[in-house]
Amino acid sequence: MLRVMVIFGGRSGEHEVSLASARAVMEALDGSERYEITPVGITREGRWVSGNDSLERLTHQLESDDGDHDQDGGGQAGRGSPASEVSAAPARELARERLPSDLGGVDVVFPVLHGPRGEDGTMQGLLELAGVPYVGSGVLASAVGMDKVTMKKVFDYHGLPQVDWLGLTSLQWESERDSLTDRIGTEIGYPCFVKPSNMGSSVGISKVGGPAELPEAIHAAAEFDRRIMVEAGVDAREIEVSVLGNEHPEVSLPGEIVVPEGFYDYENKYTEGASEIVAPADLPRSTVEEIQTVARTAYQAVDAAGMARVDFFLEQGTDRLFLNEINTIPGFTPTSVYARLWDASGLPYDDLLERLIQLALERHGG
Structure with missing residues (x-):
């Protein structure tokens, strides 16, 4: 029986999304006799929480925090205000928190x-130092996948088609x-999008219709990262x-994201019914292959x-493909x-998880 440690939560603005992903992964793996699951959560403040009830403890904390924010007039702390989820706890304080003692005893x-x-290489570096195989x-x-400006530079080097962009x-x-x-x-034009370079899930992104809107959009992006991309x-x-x-x-069959209004921002991604995925997308075979x-x-x-999702315009x-x-x-x-998308391509969820675990073991010589 393979011992699988699932790590979830974290100090980013996507804490809530991580809990939902982890619950689904653990429920699927728990239904197999091949795996022994060790859940480990990381709170918004950076504390590591071990034990079989760690997901419930983080979920309870999330619900309590959301209630506190609502009472304070802050609206939705989870979805509506992702900035409120980003912990500013100093590194020296986090260093006193204990990593899970059974990290060295798991298989993956x-x-x-x-x-x-x-997602940005920090956890991956820790696991490399610990010598533990990991998915992904x-x-x-x-790190490159998390940092939009660096990612764009790498894609430019390989001659991949992209819209015009500028880093600052x-x-x-x-x-x-x-x-x-x-x-x-002159180089980008309007409308354009202003984004923090190192942030995920469409957090901190603004659509800009003209130069008068630039200062507010850049200020919003700078709340999350000093490096900014205009696209x-x-x-x-x-x-x-x-x-x-x-x-x-x-590579799976393509899917299409359909958003009735606006662009595919944080709210549209995580508000039920705000967007839908058409899978597979209605595209010519030549476009699918491209x-x-x-x-x-x-x-x-x-x-x-291991895995990645790749997004296009x-x-x-x-x-024209970008x-x-x-x-x-x-x-x-x-x-x-x-x-x-993998399900639409003939690979169901349980089998997908098994493939990912095997790929992790192969990559790390397991």
Whole structure:
């Protein structure tokens, strides 16, 4: 029987999403006689919580925190205000928290951590130091996949099609505001999107219709990261594929994200009924093959392993394909896009989890 440690929660704004993913993963693995599950949670403050009831304890804390925020007039602490979930606890304080004592006794770790301090290479580095096999990409791919500016540079090097973009820092904005505004107007145009470079799940992203809206959008992005990306807007269909594998990755059939209004932001991603996934997407065979080829190239360009979701824009009217981003730990419930696309491609959820665990063991020589 394989001993699988599932790590979830974390200090990012995607704490709640992580709990939902972890619950689905553990329920599926628990139904198999092949695995012994060790759940380990990380609170919003960075405390490690072990024990069979760790998911319930973090869920209870989340509900209590949401209630406190609602009473204070802060609205939804989980979905409506992701910024409120990001812990600012100092590293020296977190260093006093104990890592799980049974980490060295497990066969494989399944990190279900979304966003900074979990998906960005920090957890992967810890597991590398501990010498424990784990599901998903290593330190390099995790870090590159989390940082939008670095990711864009890697994709540019490989000649992959992308919309026009510009990287800057909050300090540059303060000292070069006029020249940067001119560059954005000339090189990027409007509408455009302003995003924190190192953040996931569409947190901190603003759609900008003109130069007067830039300062507020850049300030919003700078709340999450000093490095910021400005990206050209495009009238496009949003297409996504799931990738699975190590040296020889497989790519699922594409799915299409349909959002009735606005863009695919945090609210639309996690509010029930605000968006839907059409899987498989209604696309010509030649377009499907192009998407799969670019996705595979992007996956290998960042040296991803195990799994990733790769997102695209397909421009209306021209059908030009633009690579948007790669997500190395996508949402992982059976109804999440990653799993839905594999199910539509003939690989059900339980089998997908088994493949991921085997890929982790293979990659780490297990």
